[in-house]
Amino acid sequence: MTRMMVLTTFVMPLGYHRNSWCRQGSRAEEVPGLDLLTDIARTAENAKLDALFFGDVVHATPTLRGDTMMNGFYEPMTTLSALAARTRHIGLIGTLSTSLMDPYNVARMLASLDHLSAGRAGWNIVTSGDGYQNFGFAEVPDPAQRYRRAQEFVEVVKQLWDSWSDDAVVVDRSERRWLDTAKLRKIDFAGDYFTVEGPLNMPRPPQGHPVLVQAGSSGPGMALGTSVADAIYTAQPDFDQAVSFYASSKSMIAANGRDPDAVKIIPGIVPVVASTQREADEIAAELSSFLDVEQGRLQIAGDLKVDLSDLDLDEPVPAERFDQIPQRSSRQEIYRRKSVDQELSLRDLIHDRARSTGHQWIAGTPATIADRMQKWFETPACDGFNLNSPYNPEGFERICSMLVPELQNRGLFRTEYEGTQLRDHLGLARPGLQF
Numbered sequence: 001m002t003r004m005m006v007l008t009t010f011v012m013p014l015g016y017h018r019n020s021w022c023r024q025g026s027r028a029e030e031v032p033g034l035d036l037l038t039d040i041a042r043t044a045e046n047a048k049l050d051a052l053f054f055g056d057v058v059h060a061t062p063t064l065r066g067d068t069m070m071n072g073f074y075e076p077m078t079t080l081s082a083l084a085a086r087t088r089h090i091g092l093i094g095t096l097s098t099s100l101m102d103p104y105n106v107a108r109m110l111a112s113l114d115h116l117s118a119g120r121a122g123w124n125i126v127t128s129g130d131g132y133q134n135f136g137f138a139e140v141p142d143p144a145q146r147y148r149r150a151q152e153f154v155e156v157v158k159q160l161w162d163s164w165s166d167d168a169v170v171v172d173r174s175e176r177r178w179l180d181t182a183k184l185r186k187i188d189f190a191g192d193y194f195t196v197e198g199p200l201n202m203p204r205p206p207q208g209h210p211v212l213v214q215a216g217s218s219g220p221g222m223a224l225g226t227s228v229a230d231a232i233y234t235a236q237p238d239f240d241q242a243v244s245f246y247a248s249s250k251s252m253i254a255a256n257g258r259d260p261d262a263v264k265i266i267p268g269i270v271p272v273v274a275s276t277q278r279e280a281d282e283i284a285a286e287l288s289s290f291l292d293v294e295q296g297r298l299q300i301a302g303d304l305k306v307d308l309s310d311l312d313l314d315e316p317v318p319a320e321r322f323d324q325i326p327q328r329s330s331r332q333e334i335y336r337r338k339s340v341d342q343e344l345s346l347r348d349l350i351h352d353r354a355r356s357t358g359h360q361w362i363a364g365t366p367a368t369i370a371d372r373m374q375k376w377f378e379t380p381a382c383d384g385f386n387l388n389s390p391y392n393p394e395g396f397e398r399i400c401s402m403l404v405p406e407l408q409n410r411g412l413f414r415t416e417y418e419g420t421q422l423r424d425h426l427g428l429a430r431p432g433l434q435f
């Protein structure tokens with residue numbers, strides 16, 4: 001079978017390029033309502049994208065720094081449930097934190113979303129570096145501990161999904177028996193972090209297990225992703241690094257005894273699409289013109305958790321500032337490479353972060369953007385892309401009506417949905433009962 005790209009979209013209704021909501025036509029007044037979102041979802045579905053993806057953070061720290069992009073304005077599970085009712089085919093992937101939630105509720109919410117959407121649910125597993133002050137924690141647990149908890153958390157969730165056999169619901173009217181209770185089992189899980197009796201309070205999800213996605217590219221992040229995830233989101237702005245990340249992820253997947261083809265590696269891309277290069281450059285310049293540089297300084301300082309207030313905007317962030325960060329996340333490492341190795345000035349770093357947040361960014365025609373995506377896909381540096389719409393709704397409409405057809409014409413992406421469930425779109429098998 002021909003290998004096809006996976007295309008999902010990271011839904012940021014106020015636009016991925018920071019402050020792009022200032023553009024005329026952004027419909028920013030409608031956030032956080034449902035209508036703008038429904039239009040975005042239907043645009044994505046008409047283009048046959050695999051899935052809508054919602055990130056999430058459970059704090060308002062970026063918002064307080066004037067950053068409307070990465071926010072919690074749309075709570076993923078309620079939002080995706082609403083969108084399940086307004087779409088028919090597209091996958092619905094939502095972020096839920098293994099550090100700030102508990103596995104029984106998470107298993108239940110995702111199973112419910114999978115039932116309500118007839119098999120379209122996915123879970124972006126994150127361990128959260130922030131937000132602990134809202135949950136009574138005195139301090140942020142270190143990454144190693146967060147990832148240990150995440151491994152156990154996912155294990156419990158999968159056992160709960162498997163606590164009902166697929167044939168437990170019998171609907172036998174003559175015997176007045178809806179359910180065969182012999183087909184349910186307690187899980188009696190007792191681990192380092194969780195004690196859970198089970199069974200879950202609802203039938204096994206239509207997909208068996210909703211699709212598991214992991215986003216995080218540090219050592220423990222990759223260990224989690226390559227051992228449990230069906231898809232891995234990653235920020236890879238550089239082609240050579242992406243090629244090596246792809247190769248090492250696939251070999252870690254194989255070393256975990258799993259099929260490397262059954263785990264999709266999906267870096268983000270921010271494409272500014274226009275019919276000429278000149279027009280694309282003009283749109284990009286307009287988007288950059290909305291940026292407040294001092295706000296950007298605060299936001300980068302927040303990402304890095306170091307003070308940058310004394311720095312000259314025309315000089316790079318000095319290497320010592322990065323040395324102050326005890327355990328750099330993969331995103332902080334990208335900022336370090338741009339400042340120290342590529343010598344980007346602080347001002348340029350602010351602009352770069354505003355438009356890309358560490359992802360690959362490109363402004364061009366459908367053909368030039370597709371050339372780049374095709375090269376990444378065929379090398380391979382990835383199995384597809386998470387499309388980050390630079391501005392909404394027009395920027396996303398252009399991606400779907402100009403760029404996606406170019407990929408379809410090249411035979412790189414589907415022209416029709418072939419199945420009904422998210423696992424079908426991704427070409428993933430339905431897991432049998434594992435426990």
Ligand SMILES: Cc1cc2nc3c(=O)[nH]c(=O)nc-3n(C[C@H](O)[C@H](O)[C@H](O)COP(=O)(O)O)c2cc1C
Nearest residue numbers: 055056095126215216217218221233234235329330
């Ligand atoms: C595409 C993408 C989306 C992400 N979405 C979220 C999110 O919604 N919420 C969150 O807390 N972290 C999110 N993250 C952050 C990761 O979960 C992870 O914490 C981060 O990449 C740092 O871990 P690492 O050093 O292992 O990469 C996302 C990362 C990527 C690459």
